[in-house]
Amino acid sequence: MSVNRRTLLGSAAGLAAGSLAAGRASARESEAGGSKAGGGAPQALASAGVITPHVGNLPFEMIDGVKQFHLIAGEFNQEFSPGFHVRIWGYNGSSPGPTIEAVEGDRVRILVTNRLTEATTVHWHGMLVPSGMDGVAGISGPSIPPGQTFAYEFTLRQHGSQMYHPHDDEMKQLAMGMMGMFIIHPREPGADAVDRDYVWMTHAWNIPPGTYRPNPATMTDFNIWTLNGRVYPGTAPMLAATGQRVRIRVGNLSMLSHPMHLHGHHFWISGTDGGRIPPERRWSAATVNVAVGTTRDVDFVADNPGDWAYHCHRSHHTMNAMSHTVPNLVGVDERAAGAEIAALVPGYMPMGGHGMAGMEMGPGPVNTAPMMAGRGPYGPVGMGGMFTLLKVRDGLTDFSRDPGWYAPPPGTLPRRV
Amino acid sequence: MSRVAFGLVLLLAGCASSMPGDSFAPVAATVSARTGQVVAVIAVRNAPAVNARVAGLLAHPLSVEAAVGVALLRNAGLQARLAALGLARAELVQAGLLGNPVFAGAVRFPDRLFGLTDVGLGLMQDVTGLILRPSRLRIAGTRYRQAEAEAADDAVGLIADTQLAYYEALAAKQRAGVARARLAAAQAAATLADAQYKAGNIDALDRARARGRADEMAGRLQVALLAVASTREALTRLMGLSGPEVGWHLPAALPDPPAAMPDTTRWERIAVTDNFHLAALRAAVLARAQMLGLARRFGWLTDIQAGVSSEQNPENYRVTGPELAAPLPLFDHGQAARLAAASRLAADTDRLIDAAIDLRSRTRLVRERLFRAAALAAFYRDRVVPERGRALALAMRQYGYMLLGPYDLLRLKQDELTAQEGLISANLEYWTARAELGRALGGDNPLKAPPTATPISHEVMP
Numbered sequence: 001m002s003v004n005r006r007t008l009l010g011s012a013a014g015l016a017a018g019s020l021a022a023g024r025a026s027a028r029e030s031e032a033g034g035s036k037a038g039g040g041a042p043q044a045l046a047s048a049g050v051i052t053p054h055v056g057n058l059p060f061e062m063i064d065g066v067k068q069f070h071l072i073a074g075e076f077n078q079e080f081s082p083g084f085h086v087r088i089w090g091y092n093g094s095s096p097g098p099t100i101e102a103v104e105g106d107r108v109r110i111l112v113t114n115r116l117t118e119a120t121t122v123h124w125h126g127m128l129v130p131s132g133m134d135g136v137a138g139i140s141g142p143s144i145p146p147g148q149t150f151a152y153e154f155t156l157r158q159h160g161s162q163m164y165h166p167h168d169d170e171m172k173q174l175a176m177g178m179m180g181m182f183i184i185h186p187r188e189p190g191a192d193a194v195d196r197d198y199v200w201m202t203h204a205w206n207i208p209p210g211t212y213r214p215n216p217a218t219m220t221d222f223n224i225w226t227l228n229g230r231v232y233p234g235t236a237p238m239l240a241a242t243g244q245r246v247r248i249r250v251g252n253l254s255m256l257s258h259p260m261h262l263h264g265h266h267f268w269i270s271g272t273d274g275g276r277i278p279p280e281r282r283w284s285a286a287t288v289n290v291a292v293g294t295t296r297d298v299d300f301v302a303d304n305p306g307d308w309a310y311h312c313h314r315s316h317h318t319m320n321a322m323s324h325t326v327p328n329l330v331g332v333d334e335r336a337a338g339a340e341i342a343a344l345v346p347g348y349m350p351m352g353g354h355g356m357a358g359m360e361m362g363p364g365p366v367n368t369a370p371m372m373a374g375r376g377p378y379g380p381v382g383m384g385g386m387f388t389l390l391k392v393r394d395g396l397t398d399f400s401r402d403p404g405w406y407a408p409p410p411g412t413l414p415r416r417v
Numbered sequence: 418m419s420r421v422a423f424g425l426v427l428l429l430a431g432c433a434s435s436m437p438g439d440s441f442a443p444v445a446a447t448v449s450a451r452t453g454q455v456v457a458v459i460a461v462r463n464a465p466a467v468n469a470r471v472a473g474l475l476a477h478p479l480s481v482e483a484a485v486g487v488a489l490l491r492n493a494g495l496q497a498r499l500a501a502l503g504l505a506r507a508e509l510v511q512a513g514l515l516g517n518p519v520f521a522g523a524v525r526f527p528d529r530l531f532g533l534t535d536v537g538l539g540l541m542q543d544v545t546g547l548i549l550r551p552s553r554l555r556i557a558g559t560r561y562r563q564a565e566a567e568a569a570d571d572a573v574g575l576i577a578d579t580q581l582a583y584y585e586a587l588a589a590k591q592r593a594g595v596a597r598a599r600l601a602a603a604q605a606a607a608t609l610a611d612a613q614y615k616a617g618n619i620d621a622l623d624r625a626r627a628r629g630r631a632d633e634m635a636g637r638l639q640v641a642l643l644a645v646a647s648t649r650e651a652l653t654r655l656m657g658l659s660g661p662e663v664g665w666h667l668p669a670a671l672p673d674p675p676a677a678m679p680d681t682t683r684w685e686r687i688a689v690t691d692n693f694h695l696a697a698l699r700a701a702v703l704a705r706a707q708m709l710g711l712a713r714r715f716g717w718l719t720d721i722q723a724g725v726s727s728e729q730n731p732e733n734y735r736v737t738g739p740e741l742a743a744p745l746p747l748f749d750h751g752q753a754a755r756l757a758a759a760s761r762l763a764a765d766t767d768r769l770i771d772a773a774i775d776l777r778s779r780t781r782l783v784r785e786r787l788f789r790a791a792a793l794a795a796f797y798r799d800r801v802v803p804e805r806g807r808a809l810a811l812a813m814r815q816y817g818y819m820l821l822g823p824y825d826l827l828r829l830k831q832d833e834l835t836a837q838e839g840l841i842s843a844n845l846e847y848w849t850a851r852a853e854l855g856r857a858l859g860g861d862n863p864l865k866a867p868p869t870a871t872p873i874s875h876e877v878m879p
Contacts, residue, residue, distance in 0.1 A: 209820055210811075326822040327609075328618040337609035337823070344602050345826050347813060362817025370818050 050101055050183050050249070052199040053236040054228045058098035058180075066107045066153070069100055071122065073144075073166075073178065074115035080226060081234030081320075081369045086205070087213045088177040088229075089116060095177030095229045096201040096251075100164065102156055104187045109153040112144055116173075119143040122152060123167035124182065125253075126273035126295070129154045137168035159186040160275035161199075161249040161295040175216035177203065177229065179253045181295075186276060194299060195244040196399075200227045202290065202312065202386060204254035209321045209368035219255065221324065224369070225317040225385035232318070232387035233374040238310065239403065240302035241396035248310070250288075251295040258317060258386060261287040262298070264308040265390075271297030287313055302392040307376075307406040312386035320369035320384035377405045441502050444569045451691070451860035454485050456572045458499050462491075471662065478668040481583045481848075484656060488579040489572070491657030498571040505564030512557035515550065516543035518724070533733050539740060541724030548718065552711045556704055563700030570693035573860045579655045580852035586648040587667050588845040589641070595834050595841070596641035600634040602830045607631035609823055671844040673798065674791040679863055681784050684854075688780040691859035695776055698769040705762035712758040716751020719744055780857045786850035787864075794843035802840055805833040 050057065060067045071091045078095060079085050091097025102108055114120050121143050123135035133154050134140040144150045162182040166173040181199050186192060203226045206218035214224075227235050240246050247270070250260050268282040273295040288296045311318050334350035342348040349362075364370055374381030393403050441458050448456040459467060467490055474483040489495070518540055525535035546553075610627030613619040653663050689695065720743075727737035809829045815821040855862055 209815060209818065321818065321820060323820045323822075326819055327613065327824060329613065329822075330618065331616040332609075332612045332618060333616070334609065334612060337605055337612055340601065340605035340608055341823055341827065344598065344605060344830050345809065345813065348816075348823075348826065350823075351816075351819070363814055364818035365811065365814045365820070368818065371820075 050099060050197040050199045052096075052099040052181065052228065053238070054230050055094050055096055055199075056098050058092070058100045060102075060108075063109070066109045067102055068109045068111065070111045070113070071097060071164075071180075072113045072115055073120050075176075078177075078229055079234070080224065080229065081231045081373075084231070084234070084367060084369045085212065086207055089173060090177045090229075091180055095179070096203070097164070097178070097180030099181045099183055099199050101183045101185070103185045104156055104159040106184075107153070107155045109151055111149055111151050113149040114144040114146050117146055119145050119168055120166045120173060120178070121168040122164050124152070124154075125163040125165060125293070126160070127154075127162050127182065127184075128157045135167045140167075143168045156184050158275055159184045160271055160273060161251060161297050162273060163201075163251045163253060163295060165253055172216040174253055175205070175214055175218065177205075177214070179203070179251075181249070181251050183249065191279070192270075192276060192299075193245075194247040196238070196240050196302075197247045197249070198238050199249045199251075201229075201251045202227060202254055202258045202260075203229065204256055204317075207321070207368070210365040212367055222255070223321050225312065225319075227386050227388060231320050231369050231385050232383050233381070234369070235388035237307075237389040237391045237402060239396060239399050240390065240392050242302060242305050242392055242394045244302050245299065246302050246390075247297055247299045249295060249297045250290045252290040252292055255292060256314070256317075257289055257291040258312040259287050259289040259314065260296070260298075260310070260386075261313040262300070262308065262310050262390065264304045264306055264392075265300045265302065267298035267300035269296060270299040271295070302390070305392045305394055305406065306408070308390040308392065309383075310388050310390050311383070316385075318383050318385045318387045319371050320373065322371045441499050441568060444502070444565045444572075448569050448572050448860050452485075452573070452576055452855065452862070454482070454489055454576060456489055459490060459496055462493070462496075467491075471658075475658075475662060475665045479583070479665050480668070481580055484583045484652060485576050485579045487656040487658070488575055491662075492575055492579075492655060493657050495571055495575045499568055502564050502568045505561045509554075509557040509561045512553045513550070516546045518542045519722070521726070533729070535729060537726065537728040539724055539726035541722045541740065541742070544721040544723045545715075545718055548721075549711065549715055552707065552715070556707045556711070559700055559704040559707060563697050563704065566693045566697035566700055569859070570697060573693055573856060575655065576860065577852045577856035579652070580855065581849050582648065582652040582655050584671065584845055584848040584852065586645070586652045587671050588841050589644040589648040590667055591670055591841045592838065593638070593641040593645050595837050596634070596638040599831060599834050600631065600638045602827045602834070603627075603631040603634040606824055606827045671841065671848060674787075674794050674844065674847040675864070676795075678788060678791065681787075681863070684784055684858065684863065685777050685780050687861055687863070688776050688857045688859070689773060691861050692776055692857060693859045695769070695772055696859075698765065698772050702762065702765045702769050705758065705765045709755070709758040709762050712751060712755040716754050717746035719746075719749075719751075776857060779853065783850050783854045783857055786846060787854065790843055790847035790850055794840060794847055797836060797840035797843050801836045802833070805829070805836040809833055 058069050058071070060069045062068075072093075073089070073091055074093070075087060075089050076093045077085050077087055078090070078093075088095050100108075100110070110122065112120075112122050119137070121135040121137050121140075123140075124133065129152075132141045133152050135152070137143045142150070162184060163179060164182050165179040179201060181201055183199060204222035205224040205226065206215040206222050207213070207224045208215070224231060230236070238246070238248070248260075248262070248267075249271070250258070251273075252258055263286075266284050266286055267288075268284055269288055270277055270282050276297070282299075285298075288298055290296045316322065329350070338348070338350035351362075369384060372380075372382040372384050374383055391403055391406065393406075396403060445456045445458075448454075461467070471487055471490055474487050477483070519542070521537075521539040521541065523535075523537040525537070527533060527535075607624075607627045607630070610619060610624045614621070614624040653659075653665075656665075658665070722740075722742045724740045725737065726740045727735060729735045809826065809832075812821050812826055812829050816823070816826055851864060854864070
């Protein structure tokens with residue numbers, strides 16, 4: 001634990017952003033590559049931009065002093081991990097939808113086109129909007145019928161990490177993936193500015209293996225846990241050069257809370273869906289629980305080079321498709337039964353007793369992600385779901401590609417004794 | 418004298434033709450032609466040629482044709498029933514015989530010393546039998562044709578029964594194989610449950626459940642093995658085997674029903690024409706009609722005797738003259754006999770109608786069974802069994818991702834075995850229906866001909 005780091009984080013003196021800004025912008029664009037965000041040409045933000053891996057940010061057009069965004073609600077296929085395609089709902093061909101990024105005080109107009117087969121609304125979660133713009137079906141204002149485009153328009157009277165999602169047939173539309181982040185930067189970021197500002201949304205799905213569409217009726221038995229609509233090993237790593245200031249924003253519209261844990265660093269809990277927290281009221285932690293319907297921002301200096309796990313600490317949330325009903329075979333001598341079963345079921349091999357991570361999974365059903373996957377320099381990773389890496393490297397300048405595996409300096413690996 | 422000679426010839430002729438082998442020859446030819454099986458009276462049960470033939474038929478995994486062949490050679494019950502044909506022949510001979518003349522003599526002695534002895538001689542012949550002989554011969558001929566048809570029905574019945582027993586035995590053997598696999602699957606689950614229990618991963622209740630299922634399957638296997646034994650012995654009995662000949666063995670599985678069925682529209686007509694049970698009843702009705710005719714014309718005619726008698730009377734001269742004894746039909750002029758004959762005719766006519774309705778229905782049912790069972794067998798063979806196999810293969814992929822456990826795989830294996838049981842039952846239904854078809858059609862087998870129409874597939878399944 002570094003007192004220096006905390007001091008740095010808390011102090012305006014350590015956070016002069018200027019010289020790093022140019023490099024950051026280009027890296028951000030490439031990391032957001034693959035975004036299916038529609039609408040007009042992207043325009044530069046007045047303040048530092050966020051990075052929404054796999055998803056990207058929503059472009060806007062400036063029209064008579066109003067930032068105009070365009071969300072298109074619809075159904076599409078999304079690849080959660082290589083070979084695992086899911087037919088879901090979202091915005092602009094993505095779930096979560098592209099991040100809307102603006103600055104406190106902006107006047108924004110969000111056009112919402114409904115290409116679903118049912119009515120929808122957009123609720124601006126945690127945002128201080130006029131009542132009519134709040135998006136609760138039947139109460140706040142009109143729902144958007146299929147095929148029509150409605151405009152939401154309001155002035156941003158706050159800052160912080162907010163969210164958007166439907167408030168019409170909400171259970172189904174949320175379960176099908178309709179959600180996104182709405183990041184409002186403070187007008188004067190000042191000491192709060194960071195070098196790398198990552199945005200993630202968590203979500204829980206029930207996609208039985210071999211199926212292609214989430215079951216929206218599920219309330220508890222979820223089996224797929226995503227970060228920005230991807231499962232490990234399909235999740236992109238976060239990158240930082242040693243010494244850079246990093247922010248990770250997480251929003252949660254799933255039905256369970258997610259204690260997000262970062263290895264190798266402590267962070268300051270610096271923001272909630274109530275906005276940025278004044279420096280003197282922030283607290284330090286290695287895990288932040290992101291409850292249902294909330295967002296959390298954490299800030300830290302990436303001062304510890306290496307490959308660091310970043311994941312939800314509910315261990316089954318770092319697994320892919322799994323079963324709740326497989327028998328407990330830990331410590332069971334399966335030799336006799338294994339031989340008897342193999343005589344009846346060709347190709348059968350006992351697999352329960354030797355630790356799951358050490359095992360290469362056999363051929364599986366179509367269209368799902370193996371419960372645990374990934375291979376690192378030292379063997380199988382045995383992870384899935386809400387798991388990714390923070391890769392901190394000395395002198396890193398190219399943020400457009402994965403720098404590969406960390407090479408620990410001599411004397412920093414466990415040794416056999 | 419010439420009459421005596423004639424009677425002797427008749428008697429000898431009766432003896433010669435009372436050998437059942439001779440009597441059965443025409444029937445055997447008909448049945449053999451229809452069934453393709455040699456049906457014959459076996460004079461010497463253990464003749465070397467018969468033993469060699471039986472040994473040859475039993476040397477291979479038993480085919481249904483071989484089982485029928487052995488039964489026709491060895492089934493003593495059939496041979497006993499074929500002997501009944503000899504009885505019918507004897508009755509036919511008897512009907513042609515006249516009653517023997519009756520000689521009567523009487524000597525009466527005088528009650529004085531030199532009186533003359535009275536000697537009376539008489540010869541009486543039954544005249545009724547003579548008058549009725551042509552009618553009785555006709556009736557006996559009809560009865561003989563009835564006996565012939567009954568013998569043929571017995572032979573055809575033995576063939577069908579042997580085929581049924583053969584298919585039942587083969588199905589029982591297959592079912593025992595499935596029961597053995599079911600036990601193995603349940604036992605594997607119990608073994609795994611034991612290991613889980615030893616590791617402290619399941620409680621005694623779960624282990625008891627797994628063991629209970631395995632024990633249940635062990636019990637079912639015993640039931641299946643009992644069925645193997647009883648069906649095997651049933652076939653052994655029908656084949657008339659004992660001693661070292663009981664060691665025959667069956668092939669692995671019932672064959673698939675053929676892929677197509679011939680034209681079935683004439684089956685009912687063939688049954689009515691060719692079924693031997695019906696033929697026997699028809700002959701019985703004809704005999705009853707002939708008997709009624711006889712009763713109507715000659716019901717009053719009973720026990721007439723004609724003859725000649727001679728007596729040396731006391732005046733010492735002889736008196737000789739014809740003699741006739743006849744009941745006078747004053748009270749009993751045969752009305753009861755006519756009523757009985759009419760009633761017997763009516764009853765046998767109704768029996769014939771009943772049997773014909775029954776036979777037509779059974780023939781239609783056999784046709785339905787053949788169509789549906791062939792379709793069902795194809796459905797199980799082409800759809801259900803492969804689907805269950807595919808499900809197990811897909812489950813193996815889920816098992817590979819730890820989405821399913823070993824117990825799930827074993828349950829799906831049990832499903833696969835259930836499908837195999839369904840296939841066995843459908844095949845058994847088809848082949849037993851086919852055996853019944855032979856019985857209904859008097860040994861005719863329209864399915865012998867290459868199928869020409871109506872392809873069978875599970876697509877006809879509802």
